[in-house]
Protein backbone atom coordinates (compact mmCIF):
# COMPACT_ATOMS: atom_id res chain seq x y z
CA UNK A 1 0.00 0.00 0.00
CA UNK A 2 1.43 3.40 -0.90
CA UNK A 3 1.79 6.22 1.59
CA UNK A 4 -0.83 8.92 1.43
CA UNK A 5 0.21 12.38 2.62
CA UNK A 6 -3.02 13.97 1.32
CA UNK A 7 -5.34 11.99 3.60
CA UNK A 8 -5.82 14.57 6.40
CA UNK A 9 -7.02 17.11 3.83
CA UNK A 10 -9.30 14.67 2.02
CA UNK A 11 -11.83 13.25 4.49
CA UNK A 12 -14.01 11.61 1.83
CA UNK A 13 -11.08 9.64 0.41
CA UNK A 14 -10.02 8.75 3.95
CA UNK A 15 -13.53 7.42 4.72
CA UNK A 16 -13.58 5.42 1.47
CA UNK A 17 -10.24 3.80 2.33
CA UNK A 18 -11.40 3.02 5.87
CA UNK A 19 -14.55 1.37 4.54
CA UNK A 20 -12.58 -0.57 1.90
CA UNK A 21 -10.12 -1.83 4.52
CA UNK A 22 -12.99 -2.93 6.78
CA UNK A 23 -14.79 -4.70 3.92
CA UNK A 24 -11.56 -6.41 2.78
CA UNK A 25 -11.17 -7.72 6.33
CA UNK A 26 -14.80 -8.88 6.49
CA UNK A 27 -15.17 -10.42 3.01
CA UNK A 28 -12.22 -12.46 1.78
CA UNK A 29 -13.77 -12.92 -1.69
CA UNK A 30 -13.49 -9.16 -2.32
CA UNK A 31 -10.15 -8.52 -0.58
CA UNK A 32 -7.89 -8.49 -3.64
CA UNK A 33 -10.46 -6.45 -5.63
CA UNK A 34 -10.62 -3.85 -2.86
CA UNK A 35 -6.84 -3.71 -2.62
CA UNK A 36 -6.38 -3.29 -6.37
CA UNK A 37 -9.20 -0.76 -6.76
CA UNK A 38 -8.89 1.33 -3.59
CA UNK A 39 -6.20 0.45 -1.11
CA UNK A 40 -3.14 0.55 -3.38
CA UNK A 41 -4.03 4.05 -4.62
CA UNK A 42 -2.76 7.26 -3.10
CA UNK A 43 -5.66 9.48 -4.16
CA UNK A 44 -9.33 9.28 -5.04
CA UNK A 45 -8.46 10.40 -8.56
CA UNK A 46 -6.04 7.48 -8.99
CA UNK A 47 -8.66 5.00 -7.76
CA UNK A 48 -11.36 6.41 -10.08
CA UNK A 49 -8.99 6.39 -13.07
CA UNK A 50 -8.08 2.75 -12.43
CA UNK A 51 -11.65 1.62 -11.75
CA UNK A 52 -13.40 3.42 -14.60
CA UNK A 53 -10.69 2.76 -17.18
CA UNK A 54 -11.17 -0.92 -16.39
CA UNK A 55 -14.92 -0.60 -16.95
CA UNK A 56 -14.61 1.44 -20.18
CA UNK A 57 -11.95 -0.93 -21.55
CA UNK A 58 -12.91 -2.51 -24.87
CA UNK A 59 -11.51 -4.13 -27.97
CA UNK A 60 -10.72 -0.78 -29.59
CA UNK A 61 -9.15 1.22 -26.73
CA UNK A 62 -7.60 -0.57 -23.78
CA UNK A 63 -7.83 0.31 -20.08
CA UNK A 64 -4.18 1.35 -19.85
CA UNK A 65 -4.67 4.05 -22.51
CA UNK A 66 -7.97 5.23 -21.02
CA UNK A 67 -6.37 5.49 -17.60
CA UNK A 68 -3.79 7.89 -19.05
CA UNK A 69 -6.65 10.09 -20.34
CA UNK A 70 -8.25 10.12 -16.86
CA UNK A 71 -4.88 10.95 -15.26
CA UNK A 72 -4.27 13.78 -17.73
CA UNK A 73 -7.74 15.27 -17.15
CA UNK A 74 -7.36 15.10 -13.35
CA UNK A 75 -3.89 16.67 -13.50
CA UNK A 76 -4.90 19.53 -15.80
CA UNK A 77 -8.26 20.34 -14.21
CA UNK A 78 -8.49 19.81 -10.41
CA UNK A 79 -12.13 20.92 -10.58
CA UNK A 80 -13.02 17.47 -11.97
CA UNK A 81 -11.84 15.76 -8.78
CA UNK A 82 -13.73 18.28 -6.65
CA UNK A 83 -16.91 17.67 -8.64
CA UNK A 84 -16.57 13.88 -8.26
CA UNK A 85 -16.09 14.22 -4.49
CA UNK A 86 -19.29 16.28 -4.30
CA UNK A 87 -21.09 13.67 -6.45
CA UNK A 88 -19.99 10.81 -4.17
CA UNK A 89 -21.01 12.79 -1.06
CA UNK A 90 -24.38 13.50 -2.70
CA UNK A 91 -25.09 9.79 -3.23
CA UNK A 92 -23.90 8.96 0.28
CA UNK A 93 -26.13 11.64 1.80
CA UNK A 94 -29.26 11.33 -0.38
CA UNK A 95 -29.56 7.63 -1.20
CA UNK A 96 -31.07 5.66 1.67
CA UNK A 97 -29.82 2.45 -0.02
CA UNK A 98 -26.18 3.59 0.08
CA UNK A 99 -24.03 2.84 3.12
CA UNK A 100 -21.11 5.23 2.48
CA UNK A 101 -19.21 6.68 -0.48
CA UNK A 102 -17.36 3.43 -1.28
CA UNK A 103 -20.57 1.83 -2.59
CA UNK A 104 -21.33 4.32 -5.41
CA UNK A 105 -17.64 4.54 -6.28
CA UNK A 106 -17.45 0.78 -6.84
CA UNK A 107 -20.97 -0.24 -7.81
CA UNK A 108 -23.36 2.56 -8.90
CA UNK A 109 -23.52 3.12 -12.63
CA UNK A 110 -25.16 6.53 -12.21
CA UNK A 111 -21.91 7.70 -10.59
CA UNK A 112 -19.78 5.79 -13.13
CA UNK A 113 -21.60 7.48 -16.01
CA UNK A 114 -21.38 10.95 -14.48
CA UNK A 115 -17.66 10.52 -13.75
CA UNK A 116 -17.08 9.33 -17.33
CA UNK A 117 -19.07 12.32 -18.61
CA UNK A 118 -16.88 14.70 -16.61
CA UNK A 119 -13.82 13.37 -18.47
CA UNK A 120 -15.70 13.49 -21.81
CA UNK A 121 -16.76 17.11 -21.12
CA UNK A 122 -13.16 18.06 -20.34
CA UNK A 123 -12.03 16.47 -23.63
CA UNK A 124 -14.80 18.32 -25.49
CA UNK A 125 -13.67 21.65 -24.06
CA UNK A 126 -10.06 20.82 -24.96
CA UNK A 127 -11.10 20.45 -28.61
CA UNK A 128 -10.74 16.65 -28.55
CA UNK A 129 -14.33 16.07 -29.64
CA UNK A 130 -13.87 12.73 -31.30
CA UNK A 131 -12.34 11.14 -28.21
CA UNK A 132 -15.10 12.77 -26.11
CA UNK A 133 -17.68 11.09 -28.34
CA UNK A 134 -15.88 7.76 -27.85
CA UNK A 135 -16.35 8.19 -24.09
CA UNK A 136 -20.04 9.02 -24.61
CA UNK A 137 -20.49 5.94 -26.78
CA UNK A 138 -18.79 3.59 -24.31
CA UNK A 139 -20.68 4.92 -21.28
CA UNK A 140 -24.00 4.66 -23.15
CA UNK A 141 -23.20 1.02 -24.02
CA UNK A 142 -22.01 0.08 -20.54
CA UNK A 143 -24.15 2.15 -18.18
CA UNK A 144 -27.24 2.90 -20.30
CA UNK A 145 -26.68 6.61 -19.65
CA UNK A 146 -26.31 8.83 -22.72
CA UNK A 147 -24.98 12.31 -21.95
CA UNK A 148 -23.70 14.50 -24.76
CA UNK A 149 -20.14 15.58 -23.90
CA UNK A 150 -21.02 19.26 -24.38
CA UNK A 151 -23.74 19.17 -21.69
CA UNK A 152 -22.74 21.19 -18.60
CA UNK A 153 -23.32 19.49 -15.25
CA UNK A 154 -22.69 21.05 -11.82
CA UNK A 155 -21.30 19.55 -8.62
CA UNK A 156 -23.05 17.25 -6.15
CA UNK A 157 -25.29 15.65 -8.77
CA UNK A 158 -26.95 12.33 -7.93
CA UNK A 159 -28.09 10.12 -10.82
CA UNK A 160 -29.93 7.26 -9.12
CA UNK A 161 -29.88 3.88 -10.92
CA UNK A 162 -28.82 5.54 -14.18
CA UNK A 163 -30.70 3.28 -16.57
CA UNK A 164 -32.29 5.16 -19.46
CA UNK A 165 -30.97 8.67 -18.70
CA UNK A 166 -30.56 10.91 -21.79
CA UNK A 167 -29.11 14.44 -21.53
CA UNK A 168 -28.86 16.52 -24.71
CA UNK A 169 -26.07 18.68 -26.03
CA UNK A 170 -27.16 22.15 -24.84
CA UNK A 171 -28.57 21.01 -21.49
CA UNK A 172 -27.33 22.64 -18.30
CA UNK A 173 -27.72 20.87 -14.96
CA UNK A 174 -26.99 22.89 -11.81
CA UNK A 175 -25.42 21.89 -8.51
CA UNK A 176 -27.05 19.45 -6.08
CA UNK A 177 -29.57 18.13 -8.60
CA UNK A 178 -30.99 14.62 -8.11
CA UNK A 179 -32.51 12.60 -10.94
CA UNK A 180 -33.80 9.05 -11.18
CA UNK A 181 -33.79 6.46 -13.94
CA UNK A 182 -35.36 7.17 -17.30
CA UNK A 183 -35.06 10.96 -17.21
CA UNK A 184 -34.70 12.75 -20.56
CA UNK A 185 -33.44 16.31 -20.87
CA UNK A 186 -34.18 16.61 -24.57
CA UNK A 187 -35.28 18.89 -27.37
CA UNK A 188 -38.85 19.14 -28.62
CA UNK A 189 -37.63 18.50 -32.15
CA UNK A 190 -38.95 21.95 -33.13
CA UNK A 191 -36.00 24.12 -32.04
CA UNK A 192 -32.45 24.50 -33.33
CA UNK A 193 -29.30 25.60 -31.51
CA UNK A 194 -29.78 26.09 -27.76
CA UNK A 195 -32.70 23.68 -27.54
CA UNK A 196 -32.34 21.71 -24.29
CA UNK A 197 -33.50 22.27 -20.68
CA UNK A 198 -31.76 24.34 -18.05
CA UNK A 199 -32.09 22.62 -14.68
CA UNK A 200 -31.24 25.00 -11.83
CA UNK A 201 -29.67 24.02 -8.49
CA UNK A 202 -31.20 21.52 -6.05
CA UNK A 203 -33.92 20.24 -8.40
CA UNK A 204 -35.38 16.72 -8.05
CA UNK A 205 -36.47 14.99 -11.29
CA UNK A 206 -38.54 11.84 -10.79
CA UNK A 207 -38.15 8.56 -12.66
CA UNK A 208 -39.13 8.60 -16.32
CA UNK A 209 -39.75 12.36 -16.48
CA UNK A 210 -39.13 14.07 -19.83
CA UNK A 211 -38.16 17.73 -19.77
CA UNK A 212 -38.31 19.00 -23.35
CA UNK A 213 -37.13 22.21 -24.96
CA UNK A 214 -35.13 25.19 -23.74
CA UNK A 215 -37.17 25.51 -20.55
CA UNK A 216 -35.93 26.49 -17.10
CA UNK A 217 -36.67 24.36 -14.07
CA UNK A 218 -36.16 26.71 -11.13
CA UNK A 219 -34.11 26.28 -7.98
CA UNK A 220 -35.39 23.56 -5.68
CA UNK A 221 -38.27 22.53 -7.97
CA UNK A 222 -39.61 18.96 -8.21
CA UNK A 223 -40.68 17.09 -11.35
CA UNK A 224 -43.06 14.20 -10.83
CA UNK A 225 -42.22 10.70 -12.10
CA UNK A 226 -43.42 10.13 -15.65
CA UNK A 227 -44.15 13.80 -16.32
CA UNK A 228 -43.64 15.60 -19.63
CA UNK A 229 -42.47 19.15 -18.85
CA UNK A 230 -42.84 21.61 -21.72
CA UNK A 231 -42.78 24.94 -19.80
CA UNK A 232 -40.70 26.80 -17.23
CA UNK A 233 -41.14 25.61 -13.66
CA UNK A 234 -40.80 28.33 -10.97
CA UNK A 235 -38.38 27.81 -8.08
CA UNK A 236 -39.57 25.45 -5.31
CA UNK A 237 -42.68 24.39 -7.23
CA UNK A 238 -43.77 20.89 -8.21
CA UNK A 239 -44.62 20.10 -11.83
CA UNK A 240 -46.33 16.79 -12.56
CA UNK A 241 -48.45 15.14 -15.24
CA UNK A 242 -48.55 14.75 -19.03
CA UNK A 243 -48.21 17.51 -20.02
CA UNK A 244 -47.02 18.74 -16.62
CA UNK A 245 -48.95 21.33 -14.63
CA UNK A 246 -47.89 23.10 -11.45
CA UNK A 247 -48.88 21.94 -8.00
CA UNK A 248 -48.45 23.62 -4.64
CA UNK A 249 -45.91 26.06 -3.21
CA UNK A 250 -42.88 24.00 -2.34
CA UNK A 251 -40.85 25.14 0.61
CA UNK A 252 -37.57 23.23 0.41
CA UNK A 253 -34.96 22.49 -2.22
CA UNK A 254 -35.96 18.99 -3.25
CA UNK A 255 -32.66 17.92 -4.83
CA UNK A 256 -31.04 18.04 -1.38
CA UNK A 257 -33.83 16.42 0.60
CA UNK A 258 -35.04 13.84 -1.95
CA UNK A 259 -38.51 14.73 -0.61
CA UNK A 260 -40.94 13.23 -3.15
CA UNK A 261 -44.15 14.50 -1.55
CA UNK A 262 -46.58 16.25 -3.91
CA UNK A 263 -47.98 19.58 -2.70
CA UNK A 264 -51.70 20.47 -2.95
CA UNK A 265 -52.63 21.75 -6.41
CA UNK A 266 -52.37 25.51 -7.09
CA UNK A 267 -53.24 27.40 -10.29
CA UNK A 268 -50.30 28.31 -12.54
CA UNK A 269 -49.44 31.95 -11.89
CA UNK A 270 -47.38 32.87 -14.91
CA UNK A 271 -43.69 33.12 -15.70
CA UNK A 272 -41.11 31.19 -13.78
CA UNK A 273 -38.96 33.48 -11.66
CA UNK A 274 -35.89 31.43 -12.46
CA UNK A 275 -32.34 32.49 -11.68
CA UNK A 276 -29.19 32.94 -13.75
CA UNK A 277 -28.00 30.01 -15.83
CA UNK A 278 -25.66 27.73 -13.99
Ligand SMILES: CC(C)(COP(=O)(O)OP(=O)(O)OC[C@H]1O[C@@H](n2cnc3c(N)ncnc32)[C@H](O)[C@@H]1OP(=O)(O)O)[C@@H](O)C(=O)NCCC(=O)NCCS
Pocket residue numbers: 166168184185186187188189190212228230242243
Ligand atom coordinates in the same frame (compact mmCIF):
# COMPACT_ATOMS: atom_id res chain seq x y z
C1 LIG B 1 -45.40 16.51 -29.66
C2 LIG B 1 -44.30 17.46 -30.12
C3 LIG B 1 -43.63 16.91 -31.37
C4 LIG B 1 -44.85 18.82 -30.39
O1 LIG B 1 -45.89 18.74 -31.37
P1 LIG B 1 -46.76 20.01 -31.74
O2 LIG B 1 -47.86 19.52 -32.57
O3 LIG B 1 -45.87 21.08 -32.27
O4 LIG B 1 -47.33 20.42 -30.32
P2 LIG B 1 -47.32 21.83 -29.53
O5 LIG B 1 -45.97 22.09 -28.96
O6 LIG B 1 -47.93 22.90 -30.39
O7 LIG B 1 -48.32 21.46 -28.35
C5 LIG B 1 -49.68 21.11 -28.61
C6 LIG B 1 -50.29 20.56 -27.37
O8 LIG B 1 -49.73 19.28 -27.10
C7 LIG B 1 -49.16 19.25 -25.79
N1 LIG B 1 -47.97 18.44 -25.90
C8 LIG B 1 -46.89 18.65 -26.66
N2 LIG B 1 -46.00 17.68 -26.51
C9 LIG B 1 -46.53 16.81 -25.63
C10 LIG B 1 -46.07 15.61 -25.04
N3 LIG B 1 -44.86 15.11 -25.37
N4 LIG B 1 -46.85 15.02 -24.14
C11 LIG B 1 -48.07 15.54 -23.83
N5 LIG B 1 -48.56 16.66 -24.35
C12 LIG B 1 -47.78 17.30 -25.24
C13 LIG B 1 -48.86 20.71 -25.49
O9 LIG B 1 -48.84 20.95 -24.09
C14 LIG B 1 -50.01 21.41 -26.15
O10 LIG B 1 -51.13 21.31 -25.32
P3 LIG B 1 -52.28 22.47 -25.32
O11 LIG B 1 -52.80 22.56 -26.72
O12 LIG B 1 -53.31 21.96 -24.35
O13 LIG B 1 -51.58 23.73 -24.88
C15 LIG B 1 -43.21 17.67 -29.03
O14 LIG B 1 -43.72 18.37 -27.90
C16 LIG B 1 -42.61 16.34 -28.57
O15 LIG B 1 -43.06 15.67 -27.65
N6 LIG B 1 -41.52 15.99 -29.26
C17 LIG B 1 -40.79 14.78 -28.96
C18 LIG B 1 -39.47 15.20 -28.40
C19 LIG B 1 -38.65 14.08 -27.87
O16 LIG B 1 -39.00 12.90 -27.87
N7 LIG B 1 -37.49 14.53 -27.38
C20 LIG B 1 -36.51 13.66 -26.84
C21 LIG B 1 -35.21 14.01 -27.45
S1 LIG B 1 -33.92 13.11 -26.70
